[in-house]
Amino acid sequence: MPELPEVETVRRGLAPVLEGRRLKRAQARRPDLRFALPERFAARLEGAKVLKLDRRAKYLVAPLDTGESLVAHLGMSGRFTILAKRGTERPGEFYYADAPDPTHTHVVLETDRGDRIEYNDPRRFGYMTLIPTDDLEAHAYFASLGPEPLGNAFHAEHLSGAFAGKKQNVKATLLDQRIVAGLGNIYVCEALFRSSISPKRAAGRIAAARLELLTTTVRDVLNEAIEAGGSTLRDYATVDGALGYFQHRFKVYGREGEPCPTCAAPIVRIVQGGRSTFYCPKCQR
DNA sequence: CCCACGACCTGTGGGC
DNA sequence: TGCCCACAGGTCGTGG
Numbered sequence: 001m002p003e004l005p006e007v008e009t010v011r012r013g014l015a016p017v018l019e020g021r022r023l024k025r026a027q028a029r030r031p032d033l034r035f036a037l038p039e040r041f042a043a044r045l046e047g048a049k050v051l052k053l054d055r056r057a058k059y060l061v062a063p064l065d066t067g068e069s070l071v072a073h074l075g076m077s078g079r080f081t082i083l084a085k086r087g088t089e090r091p092g093e094f095y096y097a098d099a100p101d102p103t104h105t106h107v108v109l110e111t112d113r114g115d116r117i118e119y120n121d122p123r124r125f126g127y128m129t130l131i132p133t134d135d136l137e138a139h140a141y142f143a144s145l146g147p148e149p150l151g152n153a154f155h156a157e158h159l160s161g162a163f164a165g166k167k168q169n170v171k172a173t174l175l176d177q178r179i180v181a182g183l184g185n186i187y188v189c190e191a192l193f194r195s196s197i198s199p200k201r202a203a204g205r206i207a208a209a210r211l212e213l214l215t216t217t218v219r220d221v222l223n224e225a226i227e228a229g230g231s232t233l234r235d236y237a238t239v240d241g242a243l244g245y246f247q248h249r250f251k252v253y254g255r256e257g258e259p260c261p262t263c264a265a266p267i268v269r270i271v272q273g274g275r276s277t278f279y280c281p282k283c284q285r
Numbered sequence: 286c287c288c289a290c291g292a293c294c295t296g297t298g299g300g301c
Numbered sequence: 302t303g304c305c306c307a308c309a310g311g312t313c314g315t316g317g
Contacts, residue, residue: 003310034293034312058311076311077295104295123294125311168288177312184310253310274290276308 002074004149004182005225007058010080014117015053017082018062021111022049029106034075034127044068044130045109057145057181061136068130071141075125083116145181149218154180156212163203163211170206171199172273174218183218186253187225189278191218193252198284199270199277252278 002010026045028037038044048064055061062070072078081100100120107119107128119128131139146162147153162179163170173179174188183191192199194217197210206214251261256269260280270277 006310073311075294076309101296121294122296123309123311125293125295127312166287172288175311186310273288275311 002058003184003187004058005222007060007074008055008226009229011053011055011060014080017111017115017117018050018053021113022047023109024112025110027108033106033121033124037128038130045070056142057177059141063133067133069133069136071131072128073126075121075123077123078119078121078126081118081120083118144178146177146179147181149180149182149222154215156208156215159211159215160208163206166203168203169199169272170197170201170203171277173203185275186250187221189253190221190250192284193279194221196283196285199272199279252280254278
């Protein structure tokens with residue numbers, strides 16, 4: 001599920017049930033996700049008050065009143081489900097229409113208000129840990145991250161500096177979290193399409209004016225996806241029963257062989273760095 | 286340092 | 302129906 005917009009959507013969904021709540025119970029059903037969970041993981045969570053729920057790049061970061069922060073990355077298939085106490089659902093909470101396979105529910109949290117939050121992750125590429133809040137910025141997960149694409153430090157000058165001299169193609173370069181933090185395979189394809197930049201072009205060989213456009217399209221595509229509630233590629237419904245069905249229509253991602261929305265030439269799929277890239281060879285140069 | 290590639294793990298969908 | 306392969310939203314470690 002998760003690129004930046006999806007993680008942000010999860011953050012917004014979880015914040016109302018977590019922020020200001022005390023964790024009455026925590027359970028780790030296995031000792032590891034992608035990496036080993038820290039020593040006494042559940043015990044260190046139990047009794048802690050969640051001060052806030054933040055996002056940095058694709059990480060969720062929850063500072064606790066114990067001085068530690070719970071840090072979670074959803075990997076490829078991680079998802080949180082809120083099982084709100086019956087009758088207490090509020091707007092902003094959500095569940096997935098297709099219930100996750102319970103055999104892959106690895107972490108369960110219960111708040112002092114009676115809400116239950118489950119972390120499910122079949123592929124187990126996700127990870128969680130506890131880091132002293134004061135040490136977050138220096139931690140290996142965060143120290144080398146580039147700027148937030150929706151923040152003020154992400155602009156054309158940043159990209160021209162980071163791209164200077166790079167022979168690597170721009171697609172792979174934009175996936176490098178040290179250059180911009182939070183982009184993933186889908187939104188890189190979409191932003192390059194909107195910028196008319198070929199994914200095969202060397203990052204160091206993009207004119208300044210096009211980098212300006214690229215920063216704009218990156219922001220736009222992320223903001224639109226966040227507004228749409230994150231593109232989970234699956235339907236989800238809001239707890240209050242509103243028709244929450246969401247189908248984000250990508251322009252190129254996953255559309256091999258379909259006509260380019262601009263010029264009708266077929267969208268092409270290529271492999272770069274072992275991952276699929278979708279683009280229009282006529283529009284993107 | 287830069288870059289390409291395999292590894293991690295499970296599920297799903299297409300082709301035969 | 303069953304089997305096998307390719308592929309999936311991300312990162313990390315290794316080796317050139």
